[in-house]
Amino acid sequence: LTCSFHDRLTNNACLAPAQPIPAFVLKALKKIHPEVTSKYYGCGLVVPECLEGCKLLDLGSGSGRDCYMLSQLVGEKGHVTGIDMTEDQLEVARKYVDHHTQEFGYEKPNVDFVRGYIEALKEAGLEENSFDIIISNCVVNLSPDKRKVLSDAYRVLKDGGELYFSDVYSSRKLSDEIKNHKVLWGECLGGALWWEDLVRLAQEVGFSPPRLVTANVITVDNMELEAILGDYQFVSATYRLFKVPKISNKASLVIYNGNITGFGESLEFDAQYTFKVDEVVEVDGEVASILSHSRFAEEFTFQPPGGPAGCGVKKPKVCANTRTMAPNVS
Incomplete structure (x- = not known):
């Protein structure tokens, strides 16, 4: 194949x-x-x-x-x-x-x-x-x-x-x-x-x-x-x-610990989120659910929203779809 x-x-x-x-x-x-x-x-x-x-x-x-x-x-x-x-x-x-x-x-x-x-x-x-x-x-x-x-x-x-x-x-x-x-x-x-x-x-x-x-x-x-x-x-x-539980609407603050092999300074998770080590990033409920219920759970510290956000990079979404990242083929 x-x-x-x-x-x-x-x-x-x-x-x-x-x-x-x-x-x-x-x-x-x-x-x-x-x-x-x-x-x-x-x-x-x-x-x-x-x-x-x-x-x-x-x-x-x-x-x-x-x-x-x-x-x-x-x-x-x-x-x-x-x-x-x-x-x-x-x-x-x-x-x-x-x-x-x-x-x-x-x-x-x-x-x-x-x-x-x-x-x-x-x-x-x-x-x-x-x-x-x-x-x-x-x-x-x-x-x-x-x-x-x-x-x-x-x-x-x-x-x-x-x-x-x-x-x-x-x-x-x-x-x-x-x-x-x-x-x-x-x-x-x-x-x-x-x-x-x-x-x-x-x-x-x-x-x-x-x-x-x-x-x-x-x-x-x-x-x-x-x-x-x-x-x-x-x-x-x-x-x-x-394959994670249904998504919560609750946003979360997350801190990447930098312990993943090859990604000691930052983790480019997807086209929307890049996590720099030890910096606080607010993520939506979808990503919070993914990070907290997958193999990445031990690689992050999770905090409820409302605390100080750091300099983590959150990129603009690629398309207008508010739930899913989509390639720009227009």
């Missing part, structure tokens, strides 16, 4: 990360076997924060590059599972389990790979309430049943768990011509979800409203495809969805 090979893409969705790659992530990537890296055909890089000791699932794991990178970040006490439908890719990933166990200095493997479909996690043997985090890298758009992907992800996540994923979104619902165009499908555009449908589907299956992390406009360098796409616009965006 990947987009077309990079050298055949006619859009920029896979060319550059939306944010600089942290040094500790680059260090982890350098330890991965060259064959795993060379046979990985995913787009970009998806690395959530606060991973130590977590149990993580990668949807559409391919040759295992992201799994092996993340297996270093979760540490020996954490675990990473990759699921993919392509046996050839899984063979490459499984081939190097022992190699990476030794390379990382672990006594036993903390990564495994299963064959299956991202819409059928139960059938693949993945248990309910078993993962802290799920990631996905430009894969959900290739699924014909995106609701099932989200509902299965919600089912296997623990309470407080997160789906952190990057994908392609459109400015409005796609026409049948675009959906059925083989080249556009291979370009990860034909399966793009209208971002408002993501908002609706996520909440219908139980997730908190999606939080936008980053978004880049996708440009298409092909006149024939441009003619078919017309005034449709696309973005490559990373969202975070949480």
Whole structure:
């Protein structure tokens, strides 16, 4: 489950990360076997924060590059599972389990790979309430049943768990011509979800409203495809969805303690909130619920509103939607 090979893409969705790659992530990537890296055909890089000791699932794991990178970040006490439908890719990933166990200095493997479909996690043997985090890298758009992907992800996540994923979104619902165009499908555009449908589907299956992390406009360098796409616009965006209790309307003051690996000075949580260490930031009820009921709970001090606010950064919302961060594709 990947987009077309990079050298055949006619859009920029896979060319550059939306944010600089942290040094500790680059260090982890350098330890991965060259064959795993060379046979990985995913787009970009998806690395959530606060991973130590977590149990993580990668949807559409391919040759295992992201799994092996993340297996270093979760540490020996954490675990990473990759699921993919392509046996050839899984063979490459499984081939190097022992190699990476030794390379990382672990006594036993903390990564495994299963064959299956991202819409059928139960059938693949993945248990309910078993993962802290799920990631996905430009894969959900290739699924014909995106609701099932989200509902299965919600089912296997623990309470407080997160789906952190990057994908392609459109400015409005796609026409049948675009959906059925083989080249556009291979370009990860034909399966793009209208971002408002993501908002609706996520909440219908139980997730908190999606939080936008980053978004880049996708440009298409092909006149024939441009003619078919017309005034449709696309973005490559990373969202975070949480399995937390229904949102309280109560705002809260939070203080980031700076203890997350690689984020000692500040934590850029999403496109709206950046938390600087030891500074008081007022957050809305949605974010307060997420922070206090997820793995981030121990990384913040919480205070009732009304106290002094500090210099934490709260950015203006990307769109007029007051509940959900949305990519600006207008």
